[in-house]
Structures are given as structure tokens and as C-alpha cells.
Amino acid sequence: MKWAIIVLLLHLLHKIKCEQSYEVTNEKLEPFEGDSETLVIFDGLKTVGRERALNGTFKFLGDMNNDDFKVSVELYSSPKGDGEFKRMVMDVPQTSICECFKKFYVQFVQPSVKTGETTNFPVVDEDFCPVPQGDFYLKNIQFNTKDWPSQIPRGSVKAIITFFSDDKNVGGLIVIIKVEDRQS
Numbered sequence: 001m002k003w004a005i006i007v008l009l010l011h012l013l014h015k016i017k018c019e020q021s022y023e024v025t026n027e028k029l030e031p032f033e034g035d036s037e038t039l040v041i042f043d044g045l046k047t048v049g050r051e052r053a054l055n056g057t058f059k060f061l062g063d064m065n066n067d068d069f070k071v072s073v074e075l076y077s078s079p080k081g082d083g084e085f086k087r088m089v090m091d092v093p094q095t096s097i098c099e100c101f102k103k104f105y106v107q108f109v110q111p112s113v114k115t116g117e118t119t120n121f122p123v124v125d126e127d128f129c130p131v132p133q134g135d136f137y138l139k140n141i142q143f144n145t146k147d148w149p150s151q152i153p154r155g156s157v158k159a160i161i162t163f164f165s166d167d168k169n170v171g172g173l174i175v176i177i178k179v180e181d182r183q184s
Helices: 001-019 097-108
Strands: 022-032 039-050 053-060 069-078 092-096 134-141 155-165 170-181
Touching: 022 053, 039 170, 069 097, 092 097, 097 170
Parallel strands: none
Antiparallel strands: 022 170, 039 053, 053 134, 069 092, 069 155, 155 170
């Protein structure tokens, strides 16, 4: 009997430690073109099924190195989920592309994908640079939020991810997710 209680407590502690208090649902993906040229193309990505999984293809039209390419992320929140978004203070200013991938892709996206199975995008590690040219796919991706911040606004969260070359917008993606308290 004691062992059963200990095993149950360990299981509950593990579950509390590993799960967020919220669930994330992919709501919308909206690609946009660059101002004068587009070097990143996300128009093949969409959400599919009742699970709202990310699926489809995206392209990088050339290798992107730290010297010439940057990424910014603007974050907005709509607590009621009604589309009335207000700018959040947690933006990512224009950051060298490889550094951005190493910090943010690794935390927010990479735990949700398996190279060779759910994506053909390479694993991002400390030696990752440049971001390679190519046609890439995502297959039925739902975000693993284990390493996401525990305090994230509820409602809708919009991220505008913009890629820059020589300080000019060369395309990007708007991602909207719904964040709800986890149902017990």
C-alpha cells in the first residue's frame, strides 16, 4: 500500500513538473511577402484537422547568415480572444538570424518536431549557421509547451515574425494561437 502511494505521488509530481497549466491551439497562419522581394515563403503552411495541427511546406530562397539576415518578433495579446489585440512588451527586436533560431526556435518549435519524421528542417544546435536554403515541410505539428514560460497570457496571442535582409522586410509569417487553462 505504501509503495502504491509513493508511486502515485511521484507520478503526480512528475506530471506537475512536466505539464503547463495551459493548453495551446493553433488558430491561424498568415504568410506575408517582403516589401520589395520575398526570400522566405510560408504560403504552403496551414492548420489542419480538429487538432489544428501545423502542416505543409515553407521555403528559404537562399542561405541566410548572421551578417546579412535578421528576424524580429512582435507579440500581441487578445485576452478575450475577440481579435482586439494589444501590443505586449515581450517583443524580440531585430536579432541576427542564427542567434534567433538558437534561442527561440530551439525553445518554442524544435521540441515539437522530429527531424526526418515530422520535418526535414535541420536540428538547430550551437553550430547552426547559416540557416539553409531549401524547401521544408512540417507534418501534423502541435506545440510541445513543456519548455515555454509558465506565465503566458490567456486568450489569443499573435506573433508577427518578420525576416530582414539589409534592413528590408523579405517576408514572414503571422501566427495566432489560443491559450486556455488546462482542463483537469
